[in-house]
Amino acid sequence: MRVVVPFAAENPKTRLSGVLDAGERAAFARAMLADVLDAVRAAGHTPTVLATAPVDIDARVRVDDRSLTAAVNDLLAETDGAVAVVMADLPLVTPAVLERLFGADGDVVVAPGRGAGTNALVVREPAFRTDFHGASYLDHRAAANAVGAAVTVVDSHRLATDVDERVDLVEVLVHGDGRAPTWLANHGVRIERGNGRVNAVRVDD
Amino acid sequence: MRVVVPFAAENPKTRLSGVLDAGERAAFARAMLADVLDAVRAAGHTPTVLATAPVDIDARVRVDDRSLTAAVNDLLAETDGAVAVVMADLPLVTPAVLERLFGADGDVVVAPGRGAGTNALVVREPAFRTDFHGASYLDHRAAANAVGAAVTVVDSHRLATDVDERVDLVEVLVHGDGRAPTWLANHGVRIERGNGRVNAVRVDD
Numbered sequence: 088m089r090v091v092v093p094f095a096a097e098n099p100k101t102r103l104s105g106v107l108d109a110g111e112r113a114a115f116a117r118a119m120l121a122d123v124l125d126a127v128r129a130a131g132h133t134p135t136v137l138a139t140a141p142v143d144i145d146a147r148v149r150v151d152d153r154s155l156t157a158a159v160n161d162l163l164a165e166t167d168g169a170v171a172v173v174m175a176d177l178p179l180v181t182p183a184v185l186e187r188l189f190g191a192d193g194d195v196v197v198a199p200g201r202g203a204g205t206n207a208l209v210v211r212e213p214a215f216r217t218d219f220h221g222a223s224y225l226d227h228r229a230a231a232n233a234v235g236a237a238v239t240v241v242d243s244h245r246l247a248t249d250v251d252e253r254v255d256l257v258e259v260l261v262h263g264d265g266r267a268p269t270w271l272a273n274h275g276v277r278i279e280r281g282n283g284r285v286n287a288v289r290v291d292d
Numbered sequence: 293m294r295v296v297v298p299f300a301a302e303n304p305k306t307r308l309s310g311v312l313d314a315g316e317r318a319a320f321a322r323a324m325l326a327d328v329l330d331a332v333r334a335a336g337h338t339p340t341v342l343a344t345a346p347v348d349i350d351a352r353v354r355v356d357d358r359s360l361t362a363a364v365n366d367l368l369a370e371t372d373g374a375v376a377v378v379m380a381d382l383p384l385v386t387p388a389v390l391e392r393l394f395g396a397d398g399d400v401v402v403a404p405g406r407g408a409g410t411n412a413l414v415v416r417e418p419a420f421r422t423d424f425h426g427a428s429y430l431d432h433r434a435a436a437n438a439v440g441a442a443v444t445v446v447d448s449h450r451l452a453t454d455v456d457e458r459v460d461l462v463e464v465l466v467h468g469d470g471r472a473p474t475w476l477a478n479h480g481v482r483i484e485r486g487n488g489r490v491n492a493v494r495v496d497d
Contacts (some may be wrong), residue, residue, distance in 0.1 A: 129422060138384075144325070184447060192430050197448065199466070199467065201462075201463065202462055202490050203462060203466045203483065203485075203490040204491060212311045220488075221485050221486070221488065221490065222466070222485045222490045224466060224481065225466065225485075228405055242389060242448050242450050243447050244404065244406075244447050244448055244449050244450065244451070244452035245447050246449070247449035247452070254407070257406075257407055257408060258406065260428070261404070261408045261430065262404065267381075278408065278427065279429075280408075280426050280427045281426070283405060283425075283426065285408040285409075285426065286408050
């Protein structure tokens with residue numbers, strides 16, 4: 088199976104600007120990408136990074152500066168056989184959860200992200216095309232139905248947790264064990280356990 | 293296995309006050325509870341509602357007006373054999389995901405909620421006690437370790453999604469298929485699919 092990890096190489100994770108500056112956001116995004124690549128390899132596959140600009144990382148990189156949807160759809164069109172798409176901002180993925188994803192039956196396997204997004208896909212139906220804009224989970228189900236493809240949904244908190252906002256950092260710190268939580272800890276980002284809700288805070292020395 | 297569903301009967305779901313008034317929040321909380329009870333029964337168990345005040349619902353009800361932690365711990369102390377605790381605000385649970393939970397090995401099985409919470413537990417270790425205050429997922433892991441209990445974590449978006457805030461209603465509308473999403477639809481709560489992020493909005497006629 089071809090495994091593709093899309094990566095927004097330029098100005099990533101702007102919604103974390105209240106916690107991290109631009110350079111830090113770029114470094115943290117790279118740490119999350121590295122965690123995903125590690126998990127893909129540990130699950131027995133060789134990932135290709137599909138990046139919007141050249142990126143210096145120890146993996147095969149394909150640069151396509153168009154939209155995510157256009158870049159992924161070209162890749163689907165040119166590939167015989169199954170293609171998996173796993174987003175780069177999923178630092179909680181483990182080899183075990185990727186094995187659940189890759190091993191799930193179905194012409195189209197979807198792992199929803201919170202907020203009606205799509206965080207990972209396995210596409211075994213040649214006629215299926217993606218549309219990552221807006222409520223892509225619903226759109227992908229509809230697109231699969233439109234080409235007669237059977238859909239399987241993978242129910243995973245780890246796959247559903249894409250990291251975009253400060254609140255998502257709590258998940259990384261609580262459930263992660265790779266480079267992303269280490270990067271956060273090394274940069275003073277901790278969970279704050281007060282009364283009731285748990286927050287991610289930055290404690291600069 | 294004894295299956296307990298804790299339910300805050302009085303003034304529930306205050307963080308939804310920007311979308312629903314007090315009477316509506318009570319009705320919506322009841323719809324979510326009913327979805328959880330349906331799923332528990334479909335998974336082959338008879339639920340007991342552990343409520344903070346009397347509640348008129350078609351299920352066995354045990355009233356305990358103390359804290360959630362105290363009420364659950366008394367129940368653990370008096371029960372021989374396994375006890376499962378499944379929160380009442382998990383309208384995405386299905387019989388299949390409850391079977392994953394109930395069937396998981398481990399002296400203590402934990403399903404984390406977002407924000408370091410605990411949304412469901414299976415307790416097979418008689419010495420284990422709960423503490424639902426604050427970062428309870430971390431506390432429950434530590435408490436299990438302290439009594440030598442092996443911990444299993446269930447990785448499920450459906451179990452991780454407790455419904456407290458407006459943003460959580462998106463999950464109910466996108467992934468739910470029981471009474472809770474129907475209640476929302478009947479009260480004018482819809483998802484709004486604009487550019488990018490998906491929101492839950494109320495469209496009163």
